[in-house]
Amino acid sequence: MQPALKKWLQSVAIGSACALVAISLWRAGAMDRFEAKIWDWRVAKMAKPGPNTDRIKLILIDQDSLDWASTIQKVNWPWPREMYGYVLDFCRRQGARAVAFDMIYTEPSSHKVDDDQAFAEAIARTPGFVNTIFLGLRTGNEKKWPTHIPPSWINIDGFSPWLFDVNHRDCAMPLATFPIPEVATNAALLGNVEARPDPDAIIRRLFLFNVFDSQVVPTFGLATYLAAHTNVAMSIRANTFQLGGTAIPINHKGQAILRFRGPPETYQRYSAAAVIQSEYNLQEGGANKPPITGSNVFKDCYVLFGCNAPGLLDLRPTPLSDVSPGVELHATLLDNLLTGDFMRSAPRLWISGLVFILALLCAIVTIHGRNARDNLLALILALPIPMALCLLAYRQGYWLHFMALESAVVFALVSGILWNFAVEGKQKRFIRGAFKQYLSEDVVEQLVLHPERLSLGGELRELSIFFSDLKGFTSISEGLNPQELISLLNEYLTAMTDIIQEEGGTVDKYVGDAIVAFWNAPLSQADHAERAVRATLRCQATLAELRPQLKDKYGGKELFMRVGLNTGPVVVGNMGSRNRFNYTMLGDAANLASRLEGINKQFGTYTMISEATQAGMGQSFAVRELSRVAVVGRKMPVRVFEPMSPEAFASRKDVFDVFAGGLAAYYAGEFKPALKTFEFIQEKDPAAASYVRRCQAFLDHPPAAWDGVWVMTEK
16 A cells, blocks of 8 residues: 555544544533533623614612612612612603513512502503513422413414423423512513523523413513514524524523623613612602703613622623623523524534544644654644634634534544654654664655655665775785774775765665765655766765875875766665665666776776766766776676766866777777877876777787677676
8 A cells, every 4th residue: 555545544544533532522511511611711702792782771779779778768678669660660751662670579568558559550651561480490489370460472383392392391390489460460571580500500591481381481581572572473493483583593492592792781780779869850850960861861772670789699600700690691682682693503513524624634634744843833733723613603603612623633633643653653763773874864854754755665766876995905904903994994984975975875885995875765866876976076085185194094005996886777675684684776787886896997097987877967077988898797888987077177188088089999990090099198097008008909919890899807
């Protein structure tokens, strides 16, 4: 299997497994507590007023109101109910569309006898008045709807089939607490104020309606809306409650997710004391200036009356505050009803699809990561993606499950990194161990980063092959003790190896003083022939610089290196036993490079390259043709050249031009003219001297058949 395909399959397998784990945890509810807290953070960061927020006003019995009633009016809590009549009259005077009291009057007034009747009359003359009913699972004093209280007139099309679905029984309540008849009979509607928190005691959802004794009771916010819109049609299907032209998403219990508008005091607040004083002053003829001035303060607004004094115990925890007045929850639901922008849970199919996509992407990125830096970058870039998606979803009105997405990302990233460490890391350690001895560190790192470029099992590839040997090294070594010999070899081989590796070459092996190296493996190098020639010339130049120093240091003899270069196809790969192997090459092209190194002796040269290398090296170097030779063990002749820098060629161009003329005559079998030409420069050119001897031999013993090929009889 191709390495690239294998990595893709690994990525898909790891990503899919991580996605399934994340989805299982999400569906099992294991992450709900964490998700709720992160949802609260989203709400706190993104909550903002809506287009109808200013149409909702709150009148609150705050601590100042209690203090005013106690010190100025000499009235203790609970207040006489005629005081609430002033509130109702002020709201009616101001033109409020609906007035809802988040207070339940379960007992007759403890003040004068006609106190309840006066309150009832104030209710009767206030259009759109809503009072409270409390429906509960374990709290309440009624199990049946009282006969003296009018039944609920709420009619929701499709409600009965929906309710009898087993998943919807949570909205049915067995117990209720009702207000006194004077209040209940004169109210336009009774609204349920029970608010059920999530398991962490935070209220994020409210029921739109509940059922008590077969009567549909709207929640307090919905009742306030219906008090002002008495003819609106309602229906319910599956997870959608249709209110006129507005589709409201609900869960299987009938709860809607609130879109909070902001922290406490987002809705304009008025002190109950200020409202009462204002209406009293207006009724008394305006002798004193009312605390609340203006005739349109509540014009066409929805007014909710409630408590926020600490001692009155109507403070509820929400995502925005631990102590929000309970009436603000109902104001939020009313606000959402007016605007039609409730939050909705993202469909499970969406979440599952995003989980799979994110897990697969993260697995692909980490599995294809080349190093720790890539993995760190993947972590930095991928971890914020779920939150970015969730914030974008919030803007569109969706609660997108952050923990499901983030856990998929984390699982996939960590799994991919661990997989890389266990599998890819093992491969990288193998590559470093296998190649660090004969490749430069830069090349080894390239292999680690791109192991797909490496064929560890062996492959046929065109290489440029380098064989070198020191001239007369046997006699040099005989004059040195073992320590000096090793020191000389180490110094020489280090200098040459550094140059080879700097040029991207691979050191195959050392054989005594000989160096075998090649280019274009294990990494592909389009300019491998040029690299090989440049490395050879650099090695020769460096050895020339070191020669005096080495001569003085090691026995007074000079070191000269012969190099043979050839370019051609060979088999290259790791060869050896299972536990010990070398990255090496085999093939006729390698044998030819070795033979060319030895042929230098025949021509008195130190660097010889084949015509294949000369053709591949481009125009960076100058060459002169030396001969057409047939090496030992190889019948096919090959043209050979001596490479040099353009500067070196230019400095001896006159000699090389003469040599080229002699070589042309030699190829033509004109040995006498060739001899005279070579003799002219033999003192300046060892190669010309070798041709002088050969031409003389052919003049003495002419060849039977001539093809211009110099057949070598020794390696």
